[in-house]
Amino acid sequence: MSLCVSKWSSDVRLEGKTAIVTGANTGIGKETAKDLAGRGARVILACRDMAKGEQAARDITREVKGAKVVARQLDLADTKSICQFAENIYNSGWHTHTHKTLHYLINNAGVAICPYAMTVDGFELQFGVNHLGHFFLTFLLLDLLKHSAPSRVINLSSASHAMGKIQFDDLSGEKDYHPVKAYAQSKMANILFTRELAKRTEGEGVTAYSVDPGLVNTEILRHIRRPLVDIFKTFGFLIKTPAEGAYSTVYCTVTPEDQLINGGLYRDCASVEPCRAGRDDGTALKLWAVSCHLLGIRWR
Template sequence: MLILMTFGSIAIVVVLSVALAPYIRRYFAGGVCKSAARLDGKTALITGANTGIGKETARDLARRGARVIIACRDLSKGEAAASQIRAETGSEQVLVRRLDLADNRSIKQFAEDFLKEENRLHILINNAGVMMCPYSHTVDGFEMQFGVNHLGHFLLTHLLLDLLKQSAPARIINVSSLGHNFGRIKFDDLQSERSYEGGLAYCQSKLANVLFTRELAKRLAGTRVTVNSVHPGTVKSELVRHSSLMALSWRIFSFFIKTPWEGAQTNIFCAVAEELENVSGKHFSDCSPAFVAPQGRNEETAKRLWDVSCTLLGVQWD
């Protein structure tokens, strides 16, 4: 009798799981950008758009008529992605330019060339990033995750900001993460020279993205250039290539992990949604406003990080 009840219970669980699976999957897929906005005549720059959510974002913006510049380190991968997007969207306005966010000289050269070639920039999506990599430094001596995820995009935005202002209304989107909740800005050890833990260093860099967004929004008030940060969700991507444990976990729980198309939806939403035209300094996830950890709302920390970043990069913002 007990065995029959056990088999009966298992059967009920299996039937319920199968019946509910589409709804569970839809929940974890998150929000979808429903805007039908066109981007004809607009120029968008997306870092790291040769793969993952960056590539899906580029595909969507190209389909809407935007001139899309894919900025990435590997030109061959970038050209392969651009070729595919051009074929699928029918747009010939998908270009590839080399940009290495781990090298300030590369960033400056990219910006110099971009300003010569392009006379407008309406959407800047700071999407590229590294996650939980072994301890290493950028060309300029910064801890890799802090250097690429925060300082690289900080410098790029600084160099392109005048063009964004001239092209206004314009939007900046900084791709952060839920991981910012676990981050702390270690002003006494920003480069993790005393101690390094890949996960914590990643969270610090993602918190820096949120704080950068907050401080930049204040400084852009009245310019018609907005800046917001996003958490794309847990997405199947190449980000976990440095962590075998994370890669294994994502394979086991793949049912609950977003596809790159699903993960790109909040990027796209923040880039095109009409209702966000005057929204700035906010954080979004699943195409909706999202919670920001207390350390991500600290004005003093945001200002101090801004000043330290300027000093490290040798730049001065107006």
């Protein structure tokens, strides 16, 4: 049983609120969406595989009485898909009757420790999906988040960020690709993006938090060597269920803003310090500029 699960609970209701959860067809994302739907929020499941997304929506609707969930297609490895998704959100009638709203953007989707591959736009897959895809999605939806303020952006990172370094001279991984290093780099990028975003939206009603869900038994472990996963599972207390893995995300969604640290990292429903490199504002600023350049966008 996770320490977080046993010590924290909340009965906060979210009627009238809208949330987007990326990668919500399975694992932590699905459990997060289910929890928020159970609190009365309207939840958009942003999924690459629409068949799985629609099945997840049916599952949640069956398990949560009165759930308001809908699946929408989003491939974070393709900037055209991200643009189409954002356009659909802005044009969708699935909002309050008076105006479109988005209160919670939960950047949950991710790929981990996979063989070398590239996104549609030519970015190394883990950096491209885990960081650049969510960076671009947040950029496109920021006006709606501001319009709906107070609102929040929650980025899922990992304890492995502590092993990460932003390789500015080899972000594509073409010179020296290692699956674990590339994953750790992308998770470091999540931490640094959150810190810089929090600064830039301060005073505009949008806050940002990063979350380390812990080691969770989800599909994301599929590229890790089988014996290693079996060793983890032998010591079951090390591995959380997807529902337990979602707790810190939910915590950062429903906890009053004055009880949270804007730009902070959360693990087991408590604030924790990122590693030293994850607190480097100079690197965060450089990553922001490089990310904008790679995506061809201007974001002040």
